[in-house]
Amino acid sequence: MCLNNSKISWFLLVLVVFLRSPSLAQERSVLDEVQEIMANNSVQAAFEYLDTHDAETLETLITLTEIPAPPFAETERALAFLEMLNLAGVDSSYIDEVGNVIALRKGSAPNASTLVISGHLDTVFPEGTNVQVQQIGDTLRAPGIGDDTRGLAVLLAILKSMNSNNIETEQNILFVGTVGEEGLGDLRGVKQLFTESDWTISSFISIDGTSDTRVTHQGLGSHRYLVTFAGPGGHSWGAFGLINPAHVLSRAVYYFEIAADTYTRGGPKTSYNIGTLQGGTSINSIPAEVSMQVDMRSESQERLIQIDSIFHRSINRAVQEMNLNRRNGPPLVVDIKLIGDRPSGETDSGE
Ligand SMILES: [Zn+2]
Structure with a gap:
C-alpha cells in the first residue's frame, strides 16, 4: 500500500458524520452539521494530529502486519492490538468469547447509544506465509497489510487523535478488532457482537478495503455449502451396480446448473459457483465419498433464498432418483x- 495515509482524515470525517447529535439532525441538513463540527477547533486539531503522526501510524501498521493472523488463529495479533488500544487510552477493554478485541470510549450522554468502528484482525493468508513488510519506493508490501491490518491502524490513529484533543462524544464508541471475516470465518466475530454480546449497537462502521473514497452501504449476502455424497464404494467392475456418489453428484450439479442458469439470467445479480470437487481414490474404484463446496450470492435476500432452494431441490432430486434406480447395495447418503x-x-444511502 502507498505511503500516504493522510487519508485517515477521511475516516475521521465519516466518524464525525455518524456522531452528529440526533436532536440537531432534525433541524438542519447533514452538511450544515458536519460543517459546524468541522469548524470546531478541537476537531481541526484532531485532523492535524493525523497528519503530524503519520510516521507513528505507519510504524503501528508495520508492527501489526508482521504478527501473523491467518483465519482461526488471530489470538497473537488480538493481544497486541488490545495492548495498543489500552496504551492509547480507553475506558475499558476485553477480548470476548470468540476472540474479538473490544475497547470502549464512553460517551457523555446519560443513556448513550453505541457506535462501533471496526477492522478485522484476520488476513486471508494461511499459516506459514511470510508477513515481513517490504518497502519498495513509496509502497509498503506484505500479505494482509491492506486487508485489513490498515483498518486496525486507522482505528488506533482515530482513537489517539480524539484522546489527544479531548474530543468528547455523546455516543459511546466501541473500537473493535473482529475475528473470522475471511475465508470460512463466516463473520463469526461480527455475528457474536450483534447477537450474543450485551451491547446495543446503534451504528456500525467497518474500515476495510483499500478505497479511500467509497462508502459501502450494502451487504452482499452469500450461502455456502459443503455437500458430501457417501456410499459403500467398491471395485468398478466387481462391484458394478453399487450406487456411485460421483455419478449422483454429477446429476445434482447438472439439475442445479440448468435451473440456476435460467434463474440468474434476470433480476438483481445472483451468482452460483461450484468451487471445489473432491473424492475418489482411483480410476477403477467406485468412490466411497465425493464432496463439493458451493457458493451462492445475491444482492437480494429473497433471491438468495430462492437460489438456495433451487440448489436443495436439485440435490434431493438427484439423490432420490438414483437411490430408486440403484441395482444393489445400500442407498447413498448425502450430507448438506x-x-x-x-x-x-x-442501509439507505442518505442515512
Ligand atoms: Zn477485509
Whole structure:
C-alpha cells in the first residue's frame, strides 16, 4: 500500500458524520452539521494530529502486519492490538468469547447509544506465509497489510487523535478488532457482537478495503455449502451396480446448473459457483465419498433464498432418483452442511 495515509482524515470525517447529535439532525441538513463540527477547533486539531503522526501510524501498521493472523488463529495479533488500544487510552477493554478485541470510549450522554468502528484482525493468508513488510519506493508490501491490518491502524490513529484533543462524544464508541471475516470465518466475530454480546449497537462502521473514497452501504449476502455424497464404494467392475456418489453428484450439479442458469439470467445479480470437487481414490474404484463446496450470492435476500432452494431441490432430486434406480447395495447418503451464511442487507444511502 502507498505511503500516504493522510487519508485517515477521511475516516475521521465519516466518524464525525455518524456522531452528529440526533436532536440537531432534525433541524438542519447533514452538511450544515458536519460543517459546524468541522469548524470546531478541537476537531481541526484532531485532523492535524493525523497528519503530524503519520510516521507513528505507519510504524503501528508495520508492527501489526508482521504478527501473523491467518483465519482461526488471530489470538497473537488480538493481544497486541488490545495492548495498543489500552496504551492509547480507553475506558475499558476485553477480548470476548470468540476472540474479538473490544475497547470502549464512553460517551457523555446519560443513556448513550453505541457506535462501533471496526477492522478485522484476520488476513486471508494461511499459516506459514511470510508477513515481513517490504518497502519498495513509496509502497509498503506484505500479505494482509491492506486487508485489513490498515483498518486496525486507522482505528488506533482515530482513537489517539480524539484522546489527544479531548474530543468528547455523546455516543459511546466501541473500537473493535473482529475475528473470522475471511475465508470460512463466516463473520463469526461480527455475528457474536450483534447477537450474543450485551451491547446495543446503534451504528456500525467497518474500515476495510483499500478505497479511500467509497462508502459501502450494502451487504452482499452469500450461502455456502459443503455437500458430501457417501456410499459403500467398491471395485468398478466387481462391484458394478453399487450406487456411485460421483455419478449422483454429477446429476445434482447438472439439475442445479440448468435451473440456476435460467434463474440468474434476470433480476438483481445472483451468482452460483461450484468451487471445489473432491473424492475418489482411483480410476477403477467406485468412490466411497465425493464432496463439493458451493457458493451462492445475491444482492437480494429473497433471491438468495430462492437460489438456495433451487440448489436443495436439485440435490434431493438427484439423490432420490438414483437411490430408486440403484441395482444393489445400500442407498447413498448425502450430507448438506451450511458452512457460510451472510444475509444481504442495505442501509439507505442518505442515512
Ligand atoms: Zn477485509
